[in-house]
Amino acid sequence: MNDHLQDLLANNRQWAETTKQREPGFFTRLAQQQSPRYMWIGCADSRVPANEITGLDPGEVFVHRNVANVVVHSDLNALSTIQFAVEHIKVKHIIVVGHYGCAGVRAAMRGIRVGLADNWLRHVQDVRLRHRRRLDHLPPDQQEDILCEMNVIEQVGNVALSTVLQDAWARGQAVSVHGWVYGLSDGLLKDLKVSMDRPESVVNVFGEAIKRYPRGPAAVSADFADDENDDISLGSPGAGSP
Numbered sequence: 001m002n003d004h005l006q007d008l009l010a011n012n013r014q015w016a017e018t019t020k021q022r023e024p025g026f027f028t029r030l031a032q033q034q035s036p037r038y039m040w041i042g043c044a045d046s047r048v049p050a051n052e053i054t055g056l057d058p059g060e061v062f063v064h065r066n067v068a069n070v071v072v073h074s075d076l077n078a079l080s081t082i083q084f085a086v087e088h089i090k091v092k093h094i095i096v097v098g099h100y101g102c103a104g105v106r107a108a109m110r111g112i113r114v115g116l117a118d119n120w121l122r123h124v125q126d127v128r129l130r131h132r133r134r135l136d137h138l139p140p141d142q143q144e145d146i147l148c149e150m151n152v153i154e155q156v157g158n159v160a161l162s163t164v165l166q167d168a169w170a171r172g173q174a175v176s177v178h179g180w181v182y183g184l185s186d187g188l189l190k191d192l193k194v195s196m197d198r199p200e201s202v203v204n205v206f207g208e209a210i211k212r213y214p215r216g217p218a219a220v221s222a223d224f225a226d227d228e229n230d231d232i233s234l235g236s237p238g239a240g241s242p
């Protein structure tokens with residue numbers, strides 16, 4: 001094992017000791033059970049660690065991370081994690097957290113091929129395609145920031161429309177879904193104000209959130225339908241196109 005890994009293990013022993021001294025019984029209590037109020041769905045990027053950013057200790061946030069914080073309806077990994085969080089841990093809040101400067105979102109925006117992940121990032125490209133009238137007229141750096149935000153809003157919608165959340169709400173369980181975006185350059189989280197806490201709120205909250213991003217001039221191409229509402233309802237990318 002190289003020196004750096006030894007450093008990590010030494011850091012760990014130090015941390016465990018300090019934590020025990022600060023709060024006797026901390027590990028004994030956590031070993032019994034976890035009961036976090038929050039679930040975090042974020043990007044795998046090493047610069048966006050859920051606990052540190054929010055000042056939460058171990059045991060306080062249930063975390064799922066993947067490239068570009070995407071929630072796909074057929075992803076059993078994400079869905080299983082969400083189901084466990086909602087039905088067993090009974091978290092009160094699920095927060096989808098994107099971040100500006102996300103390499104996955106940038107690749108999707110610019111059409112950069114990165115390998116196997118292209119297929120995963122196709123979901124972010126779908127978001128871009130769906131809202132192209134709200135993105136294409138912006139300068140390139142703004143396009144990436146706005147796509148980071150739109151991707152979060154779309155994923156919040158996906159979580160809310162999942163069978164897990166729909167079933168939880170049908171049972172009367174109090175659990176809400178939120179969307180935040182994190183700034184790598186200032187360390188601050190921004191609330192995208194797209195919180196959903198019941199089935200009736202999903203479509204309206206989503207539509208209102210997307211409408212905050214103004215459309216550019218009408219596209220010359222008639223390849224896609226260009227109805228004012230064609231990208232503010234939840235559905236498949238390009239919905240409404242011929």
Ligand code: CO
Nearest residue numbers: 043045102103
């Ligand atoms: Co990222």
